[in-house]
Amino acid sequence: MVAYTTPSSIQLPERVEFPVSWAGHIPFAFWIVENLRPKKIVELGTHSGNSFCAFSQAVDRLELDTALHAVDHWAGDEHAGAYDTAVYDDLKRYMKNRYRDRPHLHRTSFDDATREFDDGSIDLLHIDGLHTYDAVKHDFEIWRQKLTANAVVLFHDTAVTNRDFGVGRYFEELAKEHLAFNFSHSHGLGVLALSENLPEPVLALLRGQADMNGLLPRSVFSRLGNAITDHFYAEAFCKVEERDPFHMGPDAPSLSEMLRMLQHNAGERITLYTGFNSPKVNTSDVSDDLPLKILASGFFSPDHYAKLAGLSTDDALALCRHYLDEGEEAGLSPSAEFDPVFYAQEYPDVVTSGSGLLEHYLFHGRHEGRVPMSAEGVIQEITPPETTKSDVFAKEE
Ligand SMILES: C[S@@+](CC[C@H](N)C(=O)[O-])C[C@H]1O[C@@H](n2cnc3c(N)ncnc32)[C@H](O)[C@@H]1O
Numbered sequence: 001m002v003a004y005t006t007p008s009s010i011q012l013p014e015r016v017e018f019p020v021s022w023a024g025h026i027p028f029a030f031w032i033v034e035n036l037r038p039k040k041i042v043e044l045g046t047h048s049g050n051s052f053c054a055f056s057q058a059v060d061r062l063e064l065d066t067a068l069h070a071v072d073h074w075a076g077d078e079h080a081g082a083y084d085t086a087v088y089d090d091l092k093r094y095m096k097n098r099y100r101d102r103p104h105l106h107r108t109s110f111d112d113a114t115r116e117f118d119d120g121s122i123d124l125l126h127i128d129g130l131h132t133y134d135a136v137k138h139d140f141e142i143w144r145q146k147l148t149a150n151a152v153v154l155f156h157d158t159a160v161t162n163r164d165f166g167v168g169r170y171f172e173e174l175a176k177e178h179l180a181f182n183f184s185h186s187h188g189l190g191v192l193a194l195s196e197n198l199p200e201p202v203l204a205l206l207r208g209q210a211d212m213n214g215l216l217p218r219s220v221f222s223r224l225g226n227a228i229t230d231h232f233y234a235e236a237f238c239k240v241e242e243r244d245p246f247h248m249g250p251d252a253p254s255l256s257e258m259l260r261m262l263q264h265n266a267g268e269r270i271t272l273y274t275g276f277n278s279p280k281v282n283t284s285d286v287s288d289d290l291p292l293k294i295l296a297s298g299f300f301s302p303d304h305y306a307k308l309a310g311l312s313t314d315d316a317l318a319l320c321r322h323y324l325d326e327g328e329e330a331g332l333s334p335s336a337e338f339d340p341v342f343y344a345q346e347y348p349d350v351v352t353s354g355s356g357l358l359e360h361y362l363f364h365g366r367h368e369g370r371v372p373m374s375a376e377g378v379i380q381e382i383t384p385p386e387t388t389k390s391d392v393f394a395k396e397e
Pocket residue numbers: 019021022023044045046047048049050051052071072073074075076077080108109110111128129130
């Protein structure tokens with residue numbers, strides 16, 4: 001039985017540090033450790049440790065005897081930027097206090113570290129060093145012989161195409177010859193399998209199959225992951241009064257950059273909440289009792305709609321029918337969680353399909369990763385009335 005939402009994947013990370021570009025993959029890191037049960041994990045490129053701490057937390061919570069190794073010279077590179085030794089010292093201290101140094105930190109180059117590992121010994125390799133095409137190809141090729149026959153390899157930054165990033169291009173080449181799956185959120189994470197001799201849930205994910213709840217891997221892990229980066233940025237906002245709340249240093253994102261990240265992720269986050277909170281709807285037979293199914297979905301609020309439409313009745317079914325007959329076309333929202341005007345503008349293919357907008361979202365759109373309202377709308381929903389966006393920018397200036 002395959003499930004993408006598991007006690008492991010939905011747990012919260014114990015440590016998230018700046019920079020957070022990887023942090024959106026933490027739920028997947030928890031999940032892959034739970035389902036692959038690797039004997040040895042090696043990471044090439046650790047920086048402040050978001051990815052490596054996620055692997056370490058999963059191993060610890062699952063009480064596995066997995067060996068954990070992080071390789072980095074902890075000096076930075078032309079993509080990550082240069083940073084000082086405090087980054088390594090902080091991570092080292094954390095590993096000592098939290099895990100009694102069980103995960104090993106190898107402070108050396110990727111090439112030199114190969115000497116410390118036996119051939120055919122690594123089941124899970126995470127490559128996240130320099131992101132040029134040549135560098136990532138080199139890293140994979142020199143570590144290739146260290147992998148077991150059934151190893152899984154993760155490549156970060158497959159979705160970044162600016163500057164001279166080439167991970168996505170190299171991953172596409174590998175994916176022609178291997179079973180592979182690519183996440184696009186949080187800068188992209190490619191998952192590559194050397195063989196198909198893998199546990200059933202891992203195979204299902206690599207094939208992009210829905211799990212026992214009908215949920216697709218891309219949709220589950222992007223929403224769980226974005227919630228983690230949202231949380232990080234939201235906490236930073238709450239502490240805007242303090243100087244340098246996360247010890248982010250001079251290269252930290254500005255408040256306006258953080259707000260943009262929050263906006264970017266918020267639309268997907270609301271889909272996560274609403275998607276999981278609403279009762280499961282049988283999508284196979286939607287036509288006969290559509291108003292009833294829409295009422296049951298939690299996306300129709302009779303109070304909200306009656307107020308907008310200026311109707312006095314408290315007959316929820318009649319209100320829902322009114323919405324379907326004329327309200328949606330008039331641009332009235334059925335609840336605070338769905339904006340038909342946004343949905344029609346964002347997804348013109350739905351308009352031309354002839355399907356109702358909310359009907360489409362409930363039975364198709366949310367499973368395809370479409371969002372029910374603009375990020376601006378979500379921000380308005382979640383921003384306390386006394387704090388407006390201009391206040392936030394004003395504080396920054
Ligand atoms: C993008 S960061 C890693 C991010 C990290 N995985 C996370 O979760 O935030 C890349 C790291 O790779 C390291 N690095 C790049 N090339 C390297 C090499 N050839 N040998 C050792 N470390 C290297 C850099 O020092 C940098 O810390």
